[in-house]
Amino acid sequence: MNDSRPPRGTGPYRGPPTQRRDKRERERDRQAAGPAASPSRPSPRPEARPADASEPRPPREQRIYGVNACLAAFARRPDDLRKVWLLESRIPKLKDVLAHCVKHRIGYSVVGDEDLQKLAASSHHEGLVFAMMPAQELSLSAWLRDLPAGPALALWLDGVGNPHNLGAILRSAAHFGVAGLLLPKDSPLALSGAAARVAEGGAEAVPVVRLGRADNSLAQLQSAGFLAAATVVRGGQPLHAATLPERLLLVMGAEQTGVDPLLADATALRLGIPGTGAVESLNVASATSVFLAEWWRQRKA
The missing domain is CATH 3.40.1280.10 (SPOUT methyltransferase, trefoil knot domain)
Known part of the structure; x- marks a missing residue:
């Protein structure tokens, strides 16, 4: 069987010569079909829907640090707790919090002072940082x-x-x-x-x-x-x-x-x-x- 395709890797297959159309004819067909049909112009992407200002944005987690601040937040809003980072020396004071984390599959990590400074963006973290949902206004x-x-x-x-x-x-x-x-x-x-x-x-x-x-x-x-x-x-x-x-x-x-x-x-x-x-x-x-x-x-x- 006589195959008119070029060897693999030498170029795209365009069909036998008898099936190729004149360049002007192809251009005339594209113009008749409109811009959307032109292979040289991709279909426009759908416009992004603007955000509705009346729709409230979902709240983002915030970092709370300092022992008294964190414990007060946990006492009032335990369901808002999302993650805990603490120094090893704080474990005895945080037993109830860590037990809550284990029970509810909330992540907690024992880290160093430098990590806590980065997490809190402050040196006044007092060995403890919480990620919590913000309190509702x-x-x-x-x-x-x-x-x-x-x-x-x-x-x-x-x-x-x-x-x-x-x-x-x-x-x-x-x-x-x-x-x-x-x-x-x-x-x-x-x-x-x-x-x-x-x-x-x-x-x-x-x-x-x-x-x-x-x-x-x-x-x-x-x-x-x-x-x-x-x-x-x-x-x-x-x-x-x-x-x-x-x-x-x-x-x-x-x-x-x-x-x-x-x-x-x-x-x-x-x-x-x-x-x-x-x-x-x-x-x-x-x-x-x-x-x-x-x-x-x-x-x-």
Whole structure:
């Protein structure tokens, strides 16, 4: 049998010469069939579907480190635990956690200090790092719905952005029984590993509430019986001379700019902390502790 194909490896098989068509004829056929049929132009890929901004993104695991922060998170949210890394010296203190890991097939690794520093991105890991799902932030409506009747202190952070300040504020808030930490809608501030470590477990005791529009949020809180007070450096009523309401919304501003003037104008009180004047003001975390302590003192008195 006479085979017109070339030897293997010398080129593609195009059929016998009698079946080959003229170049112009092939070009005319391609034009008639349209661009999609042209072998020289690949079929266009389907357009990527844009993400729907209304669809919430699934939360990502976060690293929590520090013994008190990790143990408090485990005590409150054991089902959110995903992985544990620890120094060998921490094993006796973590027996319950490791037993939970074995029971639920959660991975844990005994590693060195250098590994923990990389995992935590910090040298302040205290020999322990957890991978956990982040704690859920509440909406203002959901938080108010479940808030018990009676005295309550809510803390609104306006412009505060340092995670270490957030951690220190959460620690004081847990100590003085703050019912909720309120963050503006557009604030980049959120609980991080650094904030959780500085909070020393306080991050698990205080719900974090994400606000909507400032005017609407303020109206909701006022309808729930909260009296709003803006904290100011100058011109405010001395804190220890003020009678604080049972339901207090305390608005703390950033150290450089203070509370937004429009928000401050919408509050019923302006409070300040008197001092020597040797420094302009206290650090926002320190100032928060003073305000919270006075509200707590008046409730107990």
